[in-house]
Every structure is written in C-alpha cells, then in structure tokens.
Amino acid sequence: MNNQAESISSDFTFDWQSVAQQMLISRALDDLEEFTLVKEKKVLYQFSARGHDLAQILLGKILDAKKDAVSGYYRSRPLLLSIGISVEQCLQSTMMKAGGFSNGRDIGVVFNQPNHDGVCVLPMSGGVGAQYTPVAGWAQAVEFHNKYLENNEWNDAIGLVLGGDASVATNGFWSALTMATTLSLPMMFYIEDNGYGISVPSSFQTPGGNIVKNLESFKNLQIFSGDGTNPKETSELILQARHSVRELRQPTLLRLTVPRLSGHSAQDTQSYKSAERIAFEQQHDPLPKLERFLKKQGLLSNDRWDKMVSEAQQYVQKVCDQVEQQEKASPADIERFAFSEKNDQDQPILQTQGGILPSQPQFPPSSRDKSPEAGRINMVTAIRKTLDFELQHNNKMLLFGEDVGAKGGVHAVTLGLQEKFGDQRVFDTSLSEEGIIGRSLGLALAGLLPVPEIQFRKYADPAEEQFNDCGTMRWRTNNRFAAPMVVRMAGGYFGCGDPWHSQCAEVKWVHAIGWQLAMPSNAEDAVGLLRYALRDNNPTVFFEHRKMLDHIWARRPYPGDEYIIPFGVGKRILSGDRLTVVSWGGTVHMCQTAIENSGIQADLIDLRTLSPWDKDMVLQSVKNTGRCLIVHEDNISAGFGAEIAAVLAQEAFFYLDAPIERLATPDIGNPHDPVLMNAALPNPDKILEAIKNLDAI
Structure with a gap:
C-alpha cells in the first residue's frame, strides 16, 4: 500500500x-x-x-x-x-x-x-x-x-x-x-x-x-x-x-x-x-x-x-x-425499445453499444425444419449439444458460472465443454450471483455474448439489481446501449422439493422489463429455443426444469444443428374441440397424461415461451372450444395463469361457455417430502379432475 x-x-x-x-x-x-x-x-x-x-x-x-x-x-x-x-x-x-x-x-x-x-x-x-x-x-x-x-x-x-x-x-x-x-x-x-x-x-x-x-x-x-x-x-x-x-x-x-x-x-x-x-x-x-x-x-x-x-x-x-x-421527448415513443426492434427487412434496429452485430460473427444457417438424428436424447444432452455447436461457431460466446468448468455443472449440462473449448471460453466463477450477472452485463457491453448459469432459480435473487439494470438498459438509454445475454437457470420440482432448489417463480421474469423467458418442456424444444436465444438481440432467461432434464417424456430425437424456434410461438400437442388446456415447463407432460386418460377431446397448448407468449394461438383455441384450463407449477396468486385469464376475459369473453379455470401450486413453498410435494403441486390426477369438472359445465 x-x-x-x-x-x-x-x-x-x-x-x-x-x-x-x-x-x-x-x-x-x-x-x-x-x-x-x-x-x-x-x-x-x-x-x-x-x-x-x-x-x-x-x-x-x-x-x-x-x-x-x-x-x-x-x-x-x-x-x-x-x-x-x-x-x-x-x-x-x-x-x-x-x-x-x-x-x-x-x-x-x-x-x-x-x-x-x-x-x-x-x-x-x-x-x-x-x-x-x-x-x-x-x-x-x-x-x-x-x-x-x-x-x-x-x-x-x-x-x-x-x-x-x-x-x-x-x-x-x-x-x-x-x-x-x-x-x-x-x-x-x-x-x-x-x-x-x-x-x-x-x-x-x-x-x-x-x-x-x-x-x-x-x-x-x-x-x-x-x-x-x-x-x-x-x-x-x-x-x-x-x-x-x-x-x-x-x-x-x-x-x-x-x-x-x-x-x-x-x-x-x-x-x-x-x-x-x-x-x-x-x-x-x-x-x-x-x-x-x-x-x-x-x-x-x-x-x-x-x-x-x-x-x-x-x-x-x-x-x-x-x-x-x-423540445421535450415525445410521449408517443415512450413504449419503444423495451426490446430490440426490427425494420421492414426484419433486421434488428441495433443499439449503439453492446452485443454482437448479426454479421459478426456470421451465424450458420437456421431453419424451423427438423433434421432428426436417430435415437432419443434427454434435455441435458440436447442443451449440451446446442451449446457445443454455438460455441464452435461464435468465438465471442462465453459460458460460465459456479461449477460449470471442470465439474461440468451441478446438472451435468456443461460436462466436457471446458476441456474442449478451454478455460477462457468456459470457466468457473466465484460464488456471487450479483457478480455473475453484473460481470455478464460488462462482457455484453464490450461486444461479447455471455451465457451465465445460475444453478437454481432461488439463487438468482441476490442478483436482482443486476437483472433489473440489464433488462431496463435498452429502454432507459433509448436504444443507445443493450446487453444481450442468455442466463441459463435451473429450477422446479425434482424427485423431492424444497424452498431453495425447487422454486419456479417464473412470473418474475415475465414482469421484469426487457427480459425474454423460455421454458421448454422437452429436449427438442430446448434445442430450438436455446439456439434462437443465443442469436437474438435481447437478454433472455432460459429456464431448464430440473425434472425435465432427464424425464423420459421429455426425451426426443436431436432435431439438428440448424433447428430454431422463434420466441412467442406455442405448440399444439393435442387437438380437440371440447376444451383448451394451456401449460408450459414441468406440467405439460402431466396435462397430456390427464387429457389422454380423460377420453375428452381437448387442445393442449405448450406455450414454450412466456415473454413473449403466443396469445393468438390461445385465443384461437379458446374461441373454438369455449373452455380453458390453465395449469402451471408456480404459485397461483399473480402467477402467469392470471395474465392469460385476464386476456381471455377481455378478448374472448363472448366465446366462453364456462369460467376460466386455473390449477397451480397454493401460495406456499415447495415441500421437501415427496408426498407433501405431490399434494401441493399440480399432478395428473388433479388435472384430470379439473378437466372433467370443466367439461361437465
């Protein structure tokens, strides 16, 4: 000194x-x-x-x-x-x-x-x-x-x-x-x-x-x-x-x-x-x-x-x-630049500083068509293969977080990537989520693509100030600055629950200004959504559901290195005219099981992303069926289901033949004991009962 x-x-x-x-x-x-x-x-x-x-x-x-x-x-x-x-x-x-x-x-x-x-x-x-x-x-x-x-x-x-x-x-x-x-x-x-x-x-x-x-x-x-x-x-x-x-x-x-x-x-x-x-x-x-x-x-x-x-x-x-x-700024423009905008040629209106220009690097081609490989892989493998491919083709992409390096992540998603790409591209960090997201913000402003991992959803809370600063940056600087990044975050129920590792609380990121949110339910969607996020111009939370990472239902053929799913495009898994079931993440497979066991012809929509969400698909379905059940893992009060219900009440009211129903976790934590957890969370039996009750109205 x-x-x-x-x-x-x-x-x-x-x-x-x-x-x-x-x-x-x-x-x-x-x-x-x-x-x-x-x-x-x-x-x-x-x-x-x-x-x-x-x-x-x-x-x-x-x-x-x-x-x-x-x-x-x-x-x-x-x-x-x-x-x-x-x-x-x-x-x-x-x-x-x-x-x-x-x-x-x-x-x-x-x-x-x-x-x-x-x-x-x-x-x-x-x-x-x-x-x-x-x-x-x-x-x-x-x-x-x-x-x-x-x-x-x-x-x-x-x-x-x-x-x-x-x-x-x-x-x-x-x-x-x-x-x-x-x-x-x-x-x-x-x-x-x-x-x-x-x-x-x-x-x-x-x-x-x-x-x-x-x-x-x-x-x-x-x-x-x-x-x-x-x-x-x-x-x-x-x-x-x-x-x-x-x-x-x-x-x-x-x-x-x-x-x-x-x-x-x-x-x-x-x-x-x-x-x-x-x-x-x-x-x-x-x-x-x-x-x-x-x-x-x-x-x-x-x-x-x-x-x-x-x-x-x-x-x-x-x-x-x-x-x-x-002159003062015009109030007419106040809603602009919460997210990246595009011009008439569908090219992004770029911020002055931060992020990588679309032409630098030149990304490989992408397609909404699948080129499936033989066999079925779990979501862990699907995410790892996607990260691997994108790391190969974007030398400004950095993957980091606690334990992502030599250990390969506590969920094994990044296994082998540090050995392949080196510790400058894939590296461990100190134990501070504030530091992980704040560091990401600085890296993005310097023209790199940070892909930080938050081990569990609850652990993101200490970094909330940096999440806010990142998400609001484009809007509050009037598109002078933006910090595109993809924050990989695990959460949701597993073989058991607990208040620290099994939380979803995804609605926070929907409510957060400037953040996109993807919640894939299966390996195929995880590939397409992650690839889109890694090539987009907005900060994104990519939610990796703990149970679905290796769930047998979530296993799918790898859809190919070009496969991409634009955000805001839901997926109709089942078709029917009696009622509409809307879900995402870790409850989609439960909904499919319940509908198939009910014998009732129902539309099952997997939203896949919540910010943005496919409002048009849901409205079209509900106008056709006249009934809607929304199922999600997050707590029921002010959960995202309430937002969907509000939109339906406003824009599809005269098409409804029954009240909009929601099935979600009560306003409690996620219990640790598997029996208690099963009693608290939605499950196929509860969903089946809700479907039958709604169909009978």
Whole structure:
C-alpha cells in the first residue's frame, strides 16, 4: 500500500488550464441547478459534486485508450466533463429534454455515452454499488479481446469505476474486488471518501471508516490513498494508480478523501452535521487550493482566474438558455425499445453499444425444419449439444458460472465443454450471483455474448439489481446501449422439493422489463429455443426444469444443428374441440397424461415461451372450444395463469361457455417430502379432475 505520493517516471502530464476550466464549469453547473433550476422545477434531481470535482477531473484525464470504459454514480459529472461530455448533454439530461442520455426516461444524474473509439461511459445505475461488477466484466472482456481474440485495439484498455465510501459495504463492491484480484484484471476502483453515506458516517460502512486500512492484507491489489483536495498530491497519486493499472496491468484501488460541500441532494439540509464539521469541510474545498497551486506554479494570474470564473458562469448560463428552448421527448415513443426492434427487412434496429452485430460473427444457417438424428436424447444432452455447436461457431460466446468448468455443472449440462473449448471460453466463477450477472452485463457491453448459469432459480435473487439494470438498459438509454445475454437457470420440482432448489417463480421474469423467458418442456424444444436465444438481440432467461432434464417424456430425437424456434410461438400437442388446456415447463407432460386418460377431446397448448407468449394461438383455441384450463407449477396468486385469464376475459369473453379455470401450486413453498410435494403441486390426477369438472359445465 502507498500512503505517500511518490513521483514516477511517466510521459503523461496534466493540462492544468483545462483542469481549471472544467472545474469552474462543474461548479457553475452545480450552482445554476441547485440555486435556480431546482427551485424552478426545471431540474428534479440534483446532486452537487462540489468537493469531489478536482480529483474526478484529474482522473478523467488518464482515460485515453481506445477501449477504456468508466462507470460512475450520481455524483460523477465532473469526470464526464473531463472526458469530453458537453455541457449541453449534461443539461439536456437533467432538464429532461429530447436527446440527452436517455430521452427523458432516466433521472438526469445517471449518464451513459457509447464510444467505440475512446472512453465508453457504461450506463450508470441508480442503485448504490451496482456499478462495480459490470466494470469487472468489461475488464475481463479487455483481457479476452487481447489474449484470446488477439485484437490489438484493446491492448492498453482498462476499466475504471467510481464509488463513494458507503458503497464499499455493498455486495457489488466485494464481488468485483474478488473478480479483479483473482483474475488479475486491469481495473481501477476509485473510492471518493467524503465520510458520509447521505447522513450515515463511514464508520457504519467499514470498520474504522477507512476501507484502505481493511484491505492492507488483500492479495494482488495495489492500493493508493491520500488527500483528494491537494492538487499536487492528488495528481501524483492518480499517476501512480494509472501506472499500476495501465502499464503494470494490476488491479488497483485509489481512495481519496474529499469533502462533500453540499447536501447529499439539493433537498438535503445536512442537519446531521455539526457546525464544526461543515466548517472543516469548507476549509478543505479543493477549488481555492487549485487556484493557489496554479498561481504558485506560474500557470495563472489573478486577472486570468477571475476571468475564467466569469467565463464559466456565462457559458453555462448561455447553454442553459439554449437547452430551455429545446423540445421535450415525445410521449408517443415512450413504449419503444423495451426490446430490440426490427425494420421492414426484419433486421434488428441495433443499439449503439453492446452485443454482437448479426454479421459478426456470421451465424450458420437456421431453419424451423427438423433434421432428426436417430435415437432419443434427454434435455441435458440436447442443451449440451446446442451449446457445443454455438460455441464452435461464435468465438465471442462465453459460458460460465459456479461449477460449470471442470465439474461440468451441478446438472451435468456443461460436462466436457471446458476441456474442449478451454478455460477462457468456459470457466468457473466465484460464488456471487450479483457478480455473475453484473460481470455478464460488462462482457455484453464490450461486444461479447455471455451465457451465465445460475444453478437454481432461488439463487438468482441476490442478483436482482443486476437483472433489473440489464433488462431496463435498452429502454432507459433509448436504444443507445443493450446487453444481450442468455442466463441459463435451473429450477422446479425434482424427485423431492424444497424452498431453495425447487422454486419456479417464473412470473418474475415475465414482469421484469426487457427480459425474454423460455421454458421448454422437452429436449427438442430446448434445442430450438436455446439456439434462437443465443442469436437474438435481447437478454433472455432460459429456464431448464430440473425434472425435465432427464424425464423420459421429455426425451426426443436431436432435431439438428440448424433447428430454431422463434420466441412467442406455442405448440399444439393435442387437438380437440371440447376444451383448451394451456401449460408450459414441468406440467405439460402431466396435462397430456390427464387429457389422454380423460377420453375428452381437448387442445393442449405448450406455450414454450412466456415473454413473449403466443396469445393468438390461445385465443384461437379458446374461441373454438369455449373452455380453458390453465395449469402451471408456480404459485397461483399473480402467477402467469392470471395474465392469460385476464386476456381471455377481455378478448374472448363472448366465446366462453364456462369460467376460466386455473390449477397451480397454493401460495406456499415447495415441500421437501415427496408426498407433501405431490399434494401441493399440480399432478395428473388433479388435472384430470379439473378437466372433467370443466367439461361437465
């Protein structure tokens, strides 16, 4: 650890005139928003960066490689100004104007900036600590582009993440720190320590209130710490950190103490701070220190400083006047870009950054026609064969998660794939679902195709913030960014149940913004749906039902390496005119058994995907039969069956000859004892009884 700034030999120098100019512009923006625009309700969210600004601006200057990336948080505007983001863009965002960073969709203090030829500003998150793991993913992508794909454009690139002292208590921080140090990633953590998380002192976030002291024994991490208000010390520490991460390619943490000279937000009165504390912070304002430093170095005269202050204020006001005249975003477009859109030629309207272009790589042909191989295989083998084929033909596809490497996955789906494709393409991760999905987000933004595995559905819950950030990304950046990925996730009942490994709860991913959801019931559909997901331009949850992975009913001939099933296309398994049964996943085979045992002619529809779902097929069937039974494994209250029932009640009401019926698990967990589990879940006998009752109405 380095507590004292030491000079190092470097060709890099700071343009102090530019630093001063951008710091004055940052202050003028803060003043204008906090004292005028917030009061006039022209800005609704305002977070002043006063006190944080000097260090951020200096830090932004070192981001000079073609494939650098940075992610900050709501107090990171000075760094953005430093890397060239315009004052107009900043005000367009905070004043909710058309264009800007989100077209008025996201709060104005979270920024993004696509860039393929300079520093890329990854979409910021409104959640504290959520910025860390995506930057770790970007840094891992840097190494993959360099070493595996041998792309020289990525040679010197780094990932930089900004966070406050409160964020060091989050799962995201520790998960990213684990990734960066165990994988030796070119990633820099910048912790701007102002002593408070809103009103909570930093001593509540980490023992002793100093994260550096707690990381002294952390392996494979270069640490620098000091005063972020002293221009000389700050610049030297930043240069040392730059040397460590840029030239030595080492994970690096830089902690600088800075004052927060305003409240947490414009509405914060700071009543929790003593008068002595506020006076202490004002004494450590970096702006007067910068003025004295520049004058002492002979870089600035008194008259020039005063003129620069005036020019910054006038410039910011002039830009504000121009932005005020600009149009607001149109409400007519507010529903666009929840998912990828296609043009008249059925080609995707691509996001500016993230994911792989359809022409790169060139995917092999696909077809909805089958070329079945002899014999029947289970779903485990079908998924493995599909992953194998797609890994062969897409060198930017990465398969990873806990135990997916040497072990081949706890469900044996990835068995042998690491041996075949190497540990850069198929690899194990640390035990953090936040890290798995956050890493995936960063990898996708860097142009790779991540295929992470979550071992069991319940284990996805700690990663919910990253799922949300990924799914909403296309919409909240107005199609500037998207992070296509395929998250393989196991769940559902098995030989027994339990509340931790046997949960479905699939409706959460239907409700989640921007996520597709596939739930195949058999090996053939698993092949077609997985291939579609791996070549699509949206984030997808691919649900691998535990029982169906090796269920005899689910075994099918392998349909061929070209077989593909578009999402939103259901499958009619049985045909009849007495009633319609709709199901998916692990209950489809039960429904087929029940219908065949009933002797009643019924339509059996396997939806196969729930987001999107084949509404037209279900409506057409119900209009023909007049009766509908919906069967699913998830809990009945607010399960996806309720959505189907609501659509039928609205769009097929006059065709119904009987009430819409649902059969699902009661609002309890999945019991462990097989007898109790069978009593709680739908089963063929319950389904048969429901079919007979509905048919008799």
